[in-house]
Amino acid sequence: MSTPTPPLPQAVLWDLDGTLIDSEPLWMAAEASLMAEFGIEWTHEDAMSLVGNALPVSAEIMRSHGVPLENRQVIDRLIGEVMAGLRREVPWRAGARELLVSLQQAGVPQALVTMSEAVMAEAVVQGLGFDPFSVRITGDVVRNGKPHPEPYLTAVTQLEESHGPLDPQRVVAVEDSRPGTASAMAAGLVTVAVPLHVPLEPNPGLHLLKDLDGVTPQDLARIVAQDDALRAGE
Incomplete structure:
Protein backbone atom coordinates (compact mmCIF):
# COMPACT_ATOMS: atom_id res chain seq x y z
CA MET A 1 0.00 0.00 0.00
CA SER A 2 1.43 3.38 -0.98
CA THR A 3 1.98 6.07 1.65
CA PRO A 4 -0.53 8.93 1.33
CA THR A 5 0.98 12.18 0.08
CA PRO A 6 0.81 14.79 2.86
CA PRO A 7 -1.00 18.05 2.08
CA LEU A 8 1.04 21.00 0.88
CA PRO A 9 1.91 23.75 3.37
CA GLN A 10 -0.78 26.35 3.88
CA ALA A 11 1.81 29.04 3.12
CA VAL A 12 5.56 29.47 2.68
CA LEU A 13 7.36 32.50 4.12
CA TRP A 14 10.77 33.42 2.74
CA ASP A 15 13.76 35.24 4.09
CA LEU A 16 15.68 37.14 1.41
CA ASP A 17 19.37 37.76 2.12
CA GLY A 18 21.30 34.50 2.27
CA THR A 19 18.18 32.41 1.63
CA LEU A 20 16.73 33.38 -1.74
CA ILE A 21 19.79 35.34 -2.84
CA ASP A 22 23.45 35.15 -1.85
CA SER A 23 23.67 38.85 -1.05
CA GLU A 24 25.79 38.54 2.08
CA PRO A 25 29.06 39.16 0.15
CA LEU A 26 27.52 42.42 -1.11
CA TRP A 27 26.61 43.48 2.43
CA MET A 28 30.05 42.51 3.73
CA ALA A 29 31.79 44.48 0.98
CA ALA A 30 29.61 47.51 1.71
CA GLU A 31 30.40 47.29 5.42
CA ALA A 32 34.13 46.92 4.80
CA SER A 33 34.13 49.89 2.41
CA LEU A 34 32.35 52.12 4.90
CA MET A 35 34.65 51.15 7.76
CA ALA A 36 37.76 51.64 5.60
CA GLU A 37 36.55 55.12 4.66
CA PHE A 38 36.92 56.12 8.31
CA GLY A 39 40.08 54.11 8.93
CA ILE A 40 38.34 51.63 11.23
CA GLU A 41 39.50 48.03 11.51
CA TRP A 42 36.74 45.61 10.47
CA THR A 43 37.46 41.90 10.50
CA HIS A 44 35.76 38.99 8.76
CA GLU A 45 34.49 37.91 12.17
CA ASP A 46 32.94 41.36 12.67
CA ALA A 47 31.17 41.05 9.33
CA MET A 48 29.93 37.54 10.06
CA SER A 49 28.47 38.69 13.37
CA LEU A 50 26.03 40.94 11.49
CA VAL A 51 24.56 38.21 9.27
CA GLY A 52 20.79 38.05 9.73
CA ASN A 53 20.55 41.14 11.93
CA ALA A 54 18.02 43.90 11.43
CA LEU A 55 19.68 46.86 9.69
CA PRO A 56 19.30 49.26 12.66
CA VAL A 57 21.08 46.70 14.87
CA SER A 58 23.92 46.34 12.36
CA ALA A 59 24.20 50.11 11.98
CA GLU A 60 24.39 50.57 15.75
CA ILE A 61 27.15 47.95 15.99
CA MET A 62 29.14 49.70 13.27
CA ARG A 63 28.68 53.03 15.04
CA SER A 64 29.93 51.42 18.25
CA HIS A 65 33.14 50.63 16.35
CA GLY A 66 33.56 54.33 15.59
CA VAL A 67 31.60 55.17 12.42
CA PRO A 68 30.76 58.88 12.85
CA LEU A 69 27.35 58.72 11.18
CA GLU A 70 23.78 58.44 12.37
CA ASN A 71 22.03 55.07 12.10
CA ARG A 72 19.95 56.19 9.11
CA GLN A 73 23.05 57.41 7.29
CA VAL A 74 24.82 54.09 7.84
CA ILE A 75 21.79 52.16 6.58
CA ASP A 76 21.44 54.34 3.49
CA ARG A 77 25.12 53.95 2.62
CA LEU A 78 24.97 50.16 2.96
CA ILE A 79 21.75 49.85 0.97
CA GLY A 80 23.15 52.07 -1.79
CA GLU A 81 26.18 49.84 -2.31
CA VAL A 82 24.20 46.60 -2.12
CA MET A 83 21.60 47.92 -4.57
CA ALA A 84 24.38 48.79 -7.01
CA ARG A 93 20.73 30.64 -4.62
CA ALA A 94 20.48 27.28 -6.37
CA GLY A 95 16.90 26.06 -6.58
CA ALA A 96 15.35 29.22 -5.12
CA ARG A 97 13.63 30.56 -8.23
CA GLU A 98 12.46 27.10 -9.23
CA LEU A 99 10.82 26.51 -5.85
CA LEU A 100 9.16 29.94 -5.93
CA VAL A 101 7.67 29.06 -9.32
CA SER A 102 6.58 25.57 -8.24
CA LEU A 103 4.85 26.87 -5.13
CA GLN A 104 3.05 29.55 -7.12
CA GLN A 105 1.90 26.99 -9.69
CA ALA A 106 0.66 24.77 -6.85
CA GLY A 107 -1.38 27.64 -5.43
CA VAL A 108 0.56 27.91 -2.17
CA PRO A 109 0.52 31.50 -0.81
CA GLN A 110 3.98 32.99 -0.30
CA ALA A 111 5.33 35.95 1.65
CA LEU A 112 8.68 37.68 1.82
CA VAL A 113 9.91 38.36 5.36
CA THR A 114 13.20 40.23 5.24
CA MET A 115 15.14 42.68 7.37
CA SER A 116 16.21 44.46 4.19
CA GLU A 117 14.13 47.49 3.29
CA ALA A 118 11.30 47.67 0.77
CA VAL A 119 13.46 49.18 -1.99
CA MET A 120 15.69 46.09 -1.97
CA ALA A 121 12.76 43.69 -1.91
CA GLU A 122 11.31 45.45 -4.94
CA ALA A 123 14.62 45.24 -6.81
CA VAL A 124 14.80 41.48 -6.25
CA VAL A 125 11.20 40.94 -7.37
CA GLN A 126 11.92 42.98 -10.48
CA GLY A 127 14.91 40.74 -11.17
CA LEU A 128 12.71 37.67 -10.73
CA GLY A 129 10.37 38.84 -13.47
CA PHE A 130 7.17 38.01 -11.57
CA ASP A 131 5.89 38.60 -8.06
CA PRO A 132 5.04 35.40 -6.16
CA PHE A 133 4.58 37.20 -2.84
CA SER A 134 1.09 38.00 -1.56
CA VAL A 135 2.72 39.85 1.34
CA ARG A 136 6.08 41.57 1.82
CA ILE A 137 7.29 42.32 5.34
CA THR A 138 10.47 44.39 5.30
CA GLY A 139 12.73 45.75 7.98
CA ASP A 140 11.37 49.27 7.63
CA VAL A 141 7.77 48.30 8.49
CA VAL A 142 8.24 46.40 11.77
CA ARG A 143 9.05 47.73 15.21
CA ASN A 144 11.06 44.66 16.23
CA GLY A 145 13.35 42.92 13.76
CA LYS A 146 14.54 39.33 13.79
CA PRO A 147 15.17 37.41 16.09
CA HIS A 148 11.91 38.83 17.49
CA PRO A 149 8.89 36.92 16.12
CA GLU A 150 7.09 40.12 15.03
CA PRO A 151 8.13 39.96 11.33
CA TYR A 152 6.77 36.44 10.87
CA LEU A 153 3.69 36.98 13.02
CA THR A 154 2.91 40.09 10.96
CA ALA A 155 3.30 38.16 7.71
CA VAL A 156 0.92 35.42 8.89
CA THR A 157 -1.65 38.00 10.01
CA GLN A 158 -1.54 39.78 6.66
CA LEU A 159 -1.75 36.51 4.71
CA GLU A 160 -4.82 35.55 6.72
CA GLU A 161 -6.53 38.76 5.59
CA SER A 162 -6.49 37.53 1.99
CA HIS A 163 -6.27 33.74 2.34
CA GLY A 164 -8.24 32.96 5.49
CA PRO A 165 -7.11 31.37 8.77
CA LEU A 166 -3.69 29.71 8.81
CA ASP A 167 -2.38 27.09 11.21
CA PRO A 168 1.20 28.13 12.12
CA GLN A 169 2.12 24.45 12.35
CA ARG A 170 1.29 24.13 8.64
CA VAL A 171 3.14 27.29 7.58
CA VAL A 172 6.77 26.91 6.50
CA ALA A 173 9.45 29.57 7.00
CA VAL A 174 12.68 29.27 5.00
CA GLU A 175 15.72 30.92 6.58
CA ASP A 176 19.52 30.84 6.64
CA SER A 177 20.65 32.61 9.82
CA ARG A 178 20.44 32.33 13.59
CA PRO A 179 18.33 35.50 14.03
CA GLY A 180 16.03 34.39 11.22
CA THR A 181 15.47 30.85 12.44
CA ALA A 182 14.96 32.13 15.99
CA SER A 183 12.31 34.57 14.72
CA ALA A 184 10.45 31.92 12.74
CA MET A 185 10.56 29.33 15.50
CA ALA A 186 9.39 31.86 18.09
CA ALA A 187 6.42 32.56 15.80
CA GLY A 188 5.55 28.85 15.96
CA LEU A 189 6.24 28.13 12.28
CA VAL A 190 7.72 25.01 10.69
CA THR A 191 11.26 26.26 10.16
CA VAL A 192 13.53 25.12 7.34
CA ALA A 193 17.12 26.36 7.28
CA VAL A 194 19.50 26.48 4.32
CA PRO A 195 22.62 27.95 5.97
CA LEU A 196 25.22 29.48 3.70
CA HIS A 197 27.84 31.74 5.24
CA VAL A 198 27.19 30.98 8.91
CA PRO A 199 26.73 27.34 9.99
CA LEU A 200 23.72 26.44 12.11
CA GLU A 201 23.73 23.84 14.84
CA PRO A 202 21.11 21.07 14.87
CA ASN A 203 18.15 22.14 16.95
CA PRO A 204 14.94 20.27 17.79
CA GLY A 205 12.27 21.55 15.42
CA LEU A 206 14.77 23.05 12.96
CA HIS A 207 14.91 21.27 9.61
CA LEU A 208 18.36 21.71 8.06
CA LEU A 209 18.86 21.38 4.30
CA LYS A 210 22.08 21.80 2.34
CA ASP A 211 20.38 24.10 -0.16
CA LEU A 212 17.17 24.40 -2.19
CA ASP A 213 18.43 22.69 -5.33
CA GLY A 214 15.82 20.12 -6.35
CA VAL A 215 13.52 20.88 -3.40
CA THR A 216 9.83 20.66 -4.34
CA PRO A 217 6.54 21.71 -2.70
CA GLN A 218 6.03 18.02 -1.89
CA ASP A 219 9.35 17.99 -0.01
CA LEU A 220 8.10 20.88 2.12
CA ALA A 221 4.86 18.96 2.70
CA ARG A 222 6.89 16.01 4.00
CA ILE A 223 8.83 18.33 6.33
CA VAL A 224 5.53 19.62 7.75
CA ALA A 225 4.46 16.01 8.30
CA GLN A 226 7.78 15.27 10.03
CA ASP A 227 7.23 18.29 12.25
CA ASP A 228 3.75 16.97 13.14
CA ALA A 229 5.26 13.59 14.04
CA LEU A 230 7.94 15.18 16.22
CA ARG A 231 5.34 17.17 18.16
CA ALA A 232 3.15 14.08 18.54
CA GLY A 233 6.08 12.26 20.11
CA GLU A 234 6.76 14.96 22.70
Missing part, protein backbone atom coordinates in the same frame (compact mmCIF):
# COMPACT_ATOMS: atom_id res chain seq x y z
CA GLY A 85 25.53 45.17 -6.85
CA LEU A 86 22.01 43.83 -7.33
CA ARG A 87 21.53 46.02 -10.39
CA ARG A 88 24.53 44.28 -11.93
CA GLU A 89 23.24 40.80 -11.10
CA VAL A 90 20.82 39.18 -8.65
CA PRO A 91 22.78 36.26 -7.12
CA TRP A 92 20.00 33.68 -6.75
